[in-house]
Amino acid sequence: MKFSSQRYILNIILLLFGSVGLFGQTTISGEIKDGTTNEPLIGASILVKGTSEGTITDYDGRFELRTEQTFPITIIISYIGYTEKELVVNDDSQIEASLEESAITTEVVEVKGQRISEKQKASPLTVESLDGLAIKQTASDNFYDGLGALKGVDMTAASLGFKVINTRGFNSTSPVRSLQIIDGVDNQAPGLNFSLGNFLGSSELDVLKVDLIQGASSAFYGPNAFNGVISIETKNPFLNQGLAASVKAGDRNLLEGAFRFADGIRNGNGDEWLAYKINFSALRADDWPAENYNAVDGTRSVVGNPGRWDAVNIYGDEYFSLNDYSDEDVNLSTNRAGLGLFHRIGYRETDLVDYDTRNIKANAAIHIRTSPRKNYESPELIFSSSFGTGTTVYQGDNRFSLRDILFFQNRIEFRKRDKFFIRAYATNEDAGNSYDPYFTALRLQELAKTNELWAQDYIRYWQRNIYPQMVAREYPTPTVVDAQLVFDQNAARQWLADNQDDLTAWHNETAIAANARNILNNTSQDFFIPGTARFQSAFDSITSLKNNEGGTRFFDKSSLYHVHGEYTFNPTWAERIVVGANYRMYRPVSEGTVFKDTAGVEITNSEFGIYTGFEKKFTRKWILSGTVRIDKNQNFDLLVTPAASIVWSPDVYNYFRISFSSAIRNPTLADQYLNLNVGRAILVGNLEGYQDLITVESLRDYFSSNLNREKLVYFDVDPVRPEKVKTVEAGYRTTLFEKLYLDLGYYYSFYNDFIGYNIGVDAEFGTFGIPTSLQAYRVAANSLNEVTTQGFSIGANYYFANYYMLAGNYSWNKLNKAFPDDPIIPAFNTPEHKYNISISGRNVPLNLGFTRINNFGFNLNYKWIQGFVFEGSPQFTGDIPDYSLLDGQINVTVPKINTTFKLGASNILDNKTFQTYGGPRIGRLAYFSITYNFEKRIN
Incomplete structure (x- = not known):
C-alpha cells in the first residue's frame, strides 16, 4: 500500500x-x-x-x-x-x-400501528422495508413484486419468473450492481454473479421482513453492494412455530402451492434446545410472450419496408451488408432496382422459447441453542440447506431460456443475536438445459444456408424473375438519346413509391425462393419451418449441443464458497464497535461454453475483506457512526471503502441525517473470464488487455473505399478494473400530528471506472489487402469519464381512523451529464420521475347487515413511471413509453380457522406495458389465494 x-x-x-x-x-x-x-x-x-x-x-x-x-x-x-x-x-x-x-x-x-421502528428512523441510509403485515397487505401478487411500490425502487419484469430490483439509476436486466442476501447469505447464481430475483429465493410463508437499503453500501455489506442491498430475513423456528400452507390460482394458468412447518424440541428442564423448519413451494404459469415486432429503434429499415425490417423479437433478421442495395444512384438504373435494403427471414422468439414457467423451492433448517436456559439470548448453531429449480426467461445481452436450472445452497452458522456470528456457506448451480434463443436462430439459418449464399440467391432471383415484371409494369429503364445514356431517376423513385404493395409481395416471393435449397450447393437446405417435425429435430439437436460444439446450450456448474465472521463489542464509551472479516472463492466450471476454461484450464477467483465500525450516542439526540472496509480481489489492487454518518434527533418525532458512503464493484467472472460466442461476436473478459483491434466504423470505411487499408483505425483496451462510487446523502424523517410520517432524502453520487465494453474486430489480411479472417469481439473495459448523478425522494404515510393508511412516494433521479461518445458508460435506464399512491386498511370491522367481518383488509396502489430510453445490447435498445399500473387486493382473515382469503390483481386495468426493451408486454395478473397459518403458542 x-x-x-x-x-x-x-x-x-x-x-x-x-x-x-x-x-x-x-x-x-x-x-x-x-x-x-x-x-x-x-x-x-x-x-x-x-x-x-x-x-x-x-x-x-x-x-x-x-x-x-x-x-x-x-x-x-x-x-x-x-x-x-x-x-x-x-x-x-x-x-x-x-x-x-x-x-x-x-x-x-x-x-400507533405505523410499523416504523426507531432503528429505521435513525438509520443513516435510505431504508425501505416490508414486514410481515406489509407482506400480507401488499397489492402485488407476491411480496417480491411488492417491493416495486416502495420509495425510490425500480422494478423491471423481463419475464413472469425474472424480476429485477434496482435503485438510483444504471438499471439493467443483469443486476450486477445490487446485492441480495437471505439471512446474510448472498443469493447470487455463481456463474452469473447476480440474483435471479426471487426465482431461487425464499417462500413467502417463511419471509419475516425485507429491508431494501438504497445507494452505495460496500462499507456495510462488502463488494457489489453498489446501488443497494435487498436483505431478506426468514422466520426463526424457535420464534415462529406451527403449520402454514397456501394455494394461489389466477390468470395465465397460474397455480402456486406452498407450506411451512416449524416446531421445537425441549430438554428435561422444559427448555427448547432444538427447533427446525421445512419449507416447500411450487409454481407454474404461462409466461408473457415477447412479441414486439416493431423495428429495433435506430435501425435503418422502418416497419413496412418492402424488404422487411429488423424486428425486436425476431432473431436472424439483423442488418447484413450484402443485403444493402439502398444506394439509389447505383441501383435505380440496374436490374437490382427495388431491392433496397432487405432482411433475411428470421425466427420469432415465440418459436424458440419455452414460456411454460416452472419454479420449485425447498428449504430445511435446524437451529440448536447451546445454552437453552438463556432462551432467546442463547447462542444458536444453525444448519440450513436450500434448493431451487425451474424454467424461465432471463434477459441479458440476449434473451436466454433457462430450462431446468438447479441451485443448491448449504449453510452452517454459529451466532448470538446482536453479538457475534461466524457463517460459512457454499452455493452451487447447474444450468441444466439452458440455451440462447438468439444464437439458436442464427444456427438454424446457418444450418440451412449461409448468409452469403442466401443473399446471392435472393439477388439472383430478383434479377431474373422480379425485375422483368417491374419493367413490364412500366418501370423506367435507361434509354439512349443523342448517343447519351439517359435515365429518369425521379420517375423511378415515384414508380417505387407508387408500387409499395407490389414490392412487398415481390420481396416475400423472393424470400421464399431464397429460403429453398440451392441445387448448385450440396451443403444448403430448405428453411426450417417452425411447427414442423424437421424444424423440431434441428432445434432439439442445436439446443442439446454445447455452444462450442455447434449448438447453443450452456454448461455451467459454477460454485462459490464464503466464510464470514463478525463480533460486536459494547464498551462503556460507545454503543457498539463491530469488527469483521470475510473470504470468498469462486469456482466457475463451464467447459468453455461460457468462460475461458477450455482444454483442462481451471479457473478460481478469490477475494477477502476486513472491516470495523462503531456507533456512539451522545444523550439520545446525537448518533455518530462510521465504518472502514478494506477489500482485496486476487486480480486487483486493495481498495478502501469508508462511510460515516451523523444523525440528530432533537426529540422522538424528528430525525435529521447526513452521511458519506462508498462502494466498489469488482469485475464479475464474466468481466474477467468470459468467452461466449453469441453469433455476431464473441464476448470476452479482459484481465490481460487487448491490442490492435479495429474499430467497426473504420472497417466499414475500408470496405466502402475499395479495401483502402489507410482507412483502418486501430485501438487498444486496458485490462478491466473495479468500479467505484462515492455518495453524499442527507435526509429528514419526522412524525407530524401523531399520525403522519414523512421521510425525505437527497443524494449526490460520483462514479468512476464504469465497467462496460468496447467492440472491435481482429483481422488478418492477405494479398492485395483482402482480409483472410475477421472476428468481432466485445471486450470488457472501463470508462475514463467520471459520472455524477443526483436524486430526491419523499415518502408519506398517514394513519387515520384506527385502521387505515394513506401513503404516497415520489422519486426523482437524474444523470447529470451524458457522454454520448463514450461506449463504456452503462445506460442510466431509469425514469427521471415516478410515484406511487396507495390506500390500505387492516383488521377493519365491516357490518354487512347479515353478518359482521372483523378482520377485513385491502390495499389499492397506483404507480406511474415516466418514459425513458432503455439501453441494453444493440438488439435490445429503445424507448420505454410512460406507463401506469393499478394493483389492488382485498383480504379477509377468519381467526377461528387461522385462514386468510385474498383476492387481487396486479395491473388491474390490463395496460399492456413494456418494462424492459426486448421483453414482453406485461398485462393483468388476477389471482385468488387461501393461506392457512396456525401459529403454535410458545410458552
Missing part, C-alpha cells in the same frame, strides 16, 4: 474515533408480544415514566432504550387496541412483556 493510502486510512480512523466521549447511560431492552397469539408487537411504544424518553419496538417486537435515569425505572408499554401496562425495571435483564387486547381502542400519545 502506498504511504498516501495509509495516511488516508489513518485520517478516517481518527475521524471515526477521535471525538468519542465518555457518557454513562442506563440500558433497558427486551421484547413485547401479543398476549393471545404470542406474536411480536411491531411499533409498540415504550416510555420512561415521567420523562419524554422513549422508543418503539422493531420488526421482531424488540427494543433497546437508553436513558439517563438509574434503576429502578418505571416504563409504560402501550399499543393501539391493547391495554396499557406499567412495569418496574430493577436491573438490565432482558424484559419479556405481553399486552392484552382491550375492548375499546384508546388514543395514545405516540403514533
